Amino acid sequence: MKEYKFSEIESKWQKEWEEQKIFKTENKDENRENYYLLEMFPYPSGKIHMGHVRNYSIGDVIARYKKMNGYNVLHPIGWDSFGLPAENAAIQNGVDPKKWTLENIESMKKQLKKLGFSYDWDREIATCKEDYYKWNQWIFTKLYEKGLVYKKKSYVNWCDSCKTVLANEQVEDGKCWRCGNEVHQKDLEQWFFKITDYAEELLEGHKELKGNWPDKVIAMQKNWIGKSYGTEVNFKLENSDIDVPVFTTRVDTIFGVTYMVLAPEHPLVEEILKENKDIKEKVYKMRNEDKISRTAENSEKTGVFSGKYVINPVNNEKVPLWIGNYVLMDYGTGAVMAVPTHDERDFQFAKKYNLKLKIVITPEEDEINKDEMTEAYIKKGILINSGEFNGLKNREAISKIADYIEKKGYGKKTTNYRLKDWLISRQRYWGTPIPAIYCEKCGVVMEKEENLPVRLPSDVEFTGTGNPLETSNEYKNVVCPKCGGKARRETDTMDTFVDSSWYYLRYTDSKNSSIPFEKEIVDGWVPVDQYIGGIEHAVMHLLYSRFFHKLLRDLGLLSSDEPFKKLLTQGMVLGPSYHCPDCKKYYYASEVEEGNRCKTCGKDLKIKVEKMSKSKNNGVDPNHIIAEYGADTARLFTLFAAPPEKELEWNEKSLAGAFRFLNRVWRIVLENKEHVNIGNKIEIDVKKLNKDDKNLMKKLNQTIKKVTESMEDNFHFNTAIAAIMELVNEMYLYKNSIFDNKKESNIWREVIEKLVILVSPFVPHIADELWEEAGFKGFVYEEKWPISNEEFLVEDEVNVAFQVNGKLRDAATVAKEIGREELKELALNSDKVKKYTDGKNILKVIVVPNKIVNIVVK
Ligand code: ANZ
Ligand code: ZN
Missing domain, CATH: 2.20.28 (Rubrerythrin, domain 2)
Structure with a gap:
């Protein structure tokens, strides 16, 4: 018997597949329905890791499975290839970011190819290439025309180590999502995408995704968008006409306001600072703190009295106006009516600065005393000290007081979103150039369409101190596309999340050079039927893509509302x-x-x-596994050890176990291949089979059923593989009893054929090799997925219980067609039954065929 030489086999089939272009997909196939399967594309760091192997193995099984189920499958891959690591390599080692990136792509491509994934490589894209980023720029200019892109000066998150601004989504616990450095605030002019215009639709769209996306991802997005219903109330600055609106979700507490707090960035604060210079330093210090920790429940709250007062419209009380770090400018109105008795943050602040407390909600039974409070009372209760609203339940009071405020003209009911516009400018080189130009005469002008792409220049210096694009005069100094006068090019580049927000659309028409993609083609594929990737992208990539999809729909480029129909987030x-x-x-x-x-x-x-991570030195290199055991074993291990959505624990022993199993499959096929009746396929008649044949056919059809069900049930590959392992065990038992005489067998042919098809999505290389060895033609990938034959699943034996006076005494496995009399005899003659009937009077014997025989004795 030939040995299982995986590395030879794997490269042989990879070559065959590539030469025969079996994974090439046409955009339309008259006989097959389109199915778009996508895994999140990799960043070309240079080396694949186990996370990639897992993500892409899961996707590959689905792609192959769907193909065999009759779909026209689109399964593309590309490179999310702009971003900081390339630029950092330039700064540290003087290598060109482009060269660094393209070399990494080449080497990762080789590694991915070694895993035998069924990609249509003809559709490959790399976001750092001009033919891709040109369309980022094109889309940018279109959105600018529609007012969905704008430039604004504001306090933004700044990471000192990445030397760039970050979107809010990219700050995690006050730290940079990339490097973990503390983020602080800087007042800068930046480009934004108006994602807030789509906040409501993004929330609404979750209804369509529910059940098809993990609940957790939907919840995270919902939370991030953060819709809240409340009231905007105008407080007047004392002795002036100036309104200072606050946003509150708890207008029921308005009679309990004892002070007001402005965000340090509030426009009114600038005015105050002009008069009250002493507090300037404190205010500037607050502005520099990062936003996330500023609002955290347990962080230190600091503030300063502004010297001014405001008037509460509902009771004309005069309350002091403070400036505090725990109020943010970009939420609500940037001003808060503080109710220390019923809001914990206000309570901590009031205690620290000795501000007044006034209780306006009291528990129904108990009573609380403001001098003894150690924390805010945030539970429900009855209103007190609230004028005409006294006695109301506080929840009901919210709408009553809001109505009252609207009627009186003190304010209005509003909704607020936590979601902010998406800040997309980055002060870095290795990204898509923003196609804006600043003209002394015309102001901001977009680059003309025929001048796109705005290419990244190569005459730049990577010093690590500023944006390298600033060092290229040729890049910076341009003429105005409108008036031809002297102008300056924008040197910011786009957040790389812009690149990944629409790459799934480009795959469908990746070579189009006149538009980003043809509408008809995209509509034939999108929404993506199944998307697979990590949960870490829940509020970044997955929210941005949904936003972009809607933007592009509104530009008339496509028809659907959502990018990804189903989402699977694989475990770590x-x-x-x-x-x-x-x-x-x-x-x-x-x-x-x-x-x-x-x-x-x-x-x-x-x-x-x-x-697994670099910093913990606990990663396992997939290249080693492939070299030692082969790609099929690496794939099988990751697919078998845990269901896709669960965490997968690395385990050398299970890896070896996967390898042993493949050897077992190898042997059972090769050692008995002469028994495969490869000639004309003959129908197998269940009625003519002997017991062993029948048993094996039953096991086979049970396995087909089980594997198919596991695939359909959220891709539970581990149970599918376990079922195949059982089938193989059964085949070993069968072969020991059957093959003493050398004959060709239809049964054996059937079982081998189906077994190889069933394992093929998981371990495609060995599958094609076994297919060929057994004498079958073509590629397994082009076979039909089997359907279990019910005829073989019919149970022909049943278990019958024998009871004496209703108590179970014995049981027997009998043929289904056994007669009543025969069954009765069997029961009466059972030794165990006899123990209870001997010497007794048998009054009655009740026979329920296939179920019970009950003997009534006295
Ligand atoms: C008075 C009040 C009393 C409040 C009370 C709460 C409890 P959500 O639910 O997240 O929308 N707030 C408003 N604008 C703010 C800002 N820019 N920075 C920090 N805090 C701000 O939160 C709304 C509540 O957060 C508002 O309701 C306001 O405090 C505060 F017993 O107003 B509340
Ligand atoms: Zn001009």
Whole structure:
């Protein structure tokens, strides 16, 4: 028997597939319905990691499965290839970011190809290439015309280490999402996309996605958009006509306001600072703190009295006006009516600065005393100290007081969104140039369509101190497209999330050079039927793409409302990390010796199973696995060890187990291939089969059923593979009893044929090799997915219970067609039954065929 030489087999079939172009997809196939399967495209870091292997293996199984189920499958891949690492490599090692990126793409492409994924490589895209980013610019200018892109000066998140601004979505717990550095605020002029115009539609769209997207992702987006219903109330600045509106969701507490707080960035604060210069320093300090920690529940609240007062319209009370760090300018109106008795943040602030407390909600039974309060009373209750509203339940009071305020003209009911416009300018080189030009005469002018793309220049310096684009005079100094006068080009580039917001559309028509994509083609594929990727993109990529999809729809470029019909978020890949808490060092598993002690200090190492990452030195290199066991084993391991949405724990033993299983499949096929009746396929008649044949056919059809069901049930590959393993066990049992005489068998042919098809989406290389060895023609990829034959699933034996006076005493497995009399005899002659009937009077024997025989005795 031939040995299972995986590396030979794998490269052989990869070559065949590529040469025969079996994964090439036409945009239309008269006989097949379109199915678009997409995995999130990789950043070309240079090396694939286990996360990629997992993500792309899951996708590949689905793509192959859908193809075999009769669909015209689109399964593309490309590169999210703009971004900081390339630029950092330029700064640190002087390499050209473009060269660095393209080389990485080449080497990662080789690695991906080694895994045998069924991509249509003809549709490959790279966002850093001109033929892609040209369309970012084109879209940008179109959106600018519609007023959906604008430039604004504002306080923005700034990361000192990445030397660029960040969108709110890209700040996590006050830190940069990329590098983990503390983010602080800078007052800068920046470009924004008007995502807030779509806030309501983005929320509304969740209804369509519910059930097809993980609840968690929908909840995260909902929370991020943060719609809240409330009231805007105008407080007047004392002795002036100036209105200072506040936004509150708790207008029921308005009689309890004891002070007001302005965000340090509030426009009124500038006016105040002109008169009251002493507080300037404090205010500037607050502006510099990062927004996220400023509003955190448990962070230190600081503030300063402005010297001014405002008047509460509902009771004409005069309350002091403060400036405080816990109020943000970009939420609501940037001003808060403070009710320390019923809001915890206000309470902490009031306690710190000795501000007044006034209770306006009291629990129904109890009573609270403001001098004894240690925290705000935030539960429900009855209104007190609230004029004509006293005695109302506070929840009801919200709408009553809001109505009253509207009637009196003090304010209006409003909704507010936490979502802010998407800040897309980046002060970096390696991204899409923003196609804007500043003319001394005409102001902001967009580059003309025929001049696109605005190309990234190569005469730039990477010093690590500023935007490299500023160093290219040729790039910066241009003539105005409108008047021909002297003008300056925008040197900001676009957030790379712009690139990834519409790449899935470009795949459908990736070579179009006159428009981003043809509408008819895109509409034939989109929405993507199944999208697969990491949950970390829940409020960045997945929200931006939904927004972009709607933008492009409104530009008339496509017809659908949502980009991704179904979403699967795969779990993380975990591995054990070895950490010495004293030396603060993470060891590679290979460095750790018996006993798990630190090599330097001898301390016990802390072992933790956690997400594989460079910083923890607990990653496993897929290239090693492929070299040692082959791509099929690597794929099988990741698919078998856990269902796709769950975490996957790296385990060398399971990897070896996957390899052993493939060898088992290899042997059962190759050792018995002469029994495969490869001639004309003959129908198998269930009635003419002997017991062993029948058994095997039953197992086969059960397996087909189980595997298919597991695929359809949220792609539970692990249970599918487990079922195939059982079938293989059964085949080994069968072969031992059957193949003593050398004959060709239809049954064996049937089982081998179906087995190979069933394993093929998971382990496609070995499948094609076995297919060929067994004598079948063509590629397994082009076969039809089998359907289980009900005829073989019919149970022909049943279990019958024998009871004496209704108590179970024995049971027997009998043929289904057994007669009543025969069944009765069987029961009466059972030794176990006899124990209870001997010496007794048998009054009655009740026979329920296929179920029970009950003997009534006395
Ligand atoms: C008075 C009040 C009393 C409030 C009370 C709450 C409880 P959500 O639900 O997230 O929309 N707020 C308004 N604008 C703010 C800003 N720019 N920065 C920080 N806080 C701001 O939150 C709305 C509530 O957050 C508003 O209702 C306001 O405080 C505060 F017992 O007004 B409330
Ligand atoms: Zn001009």
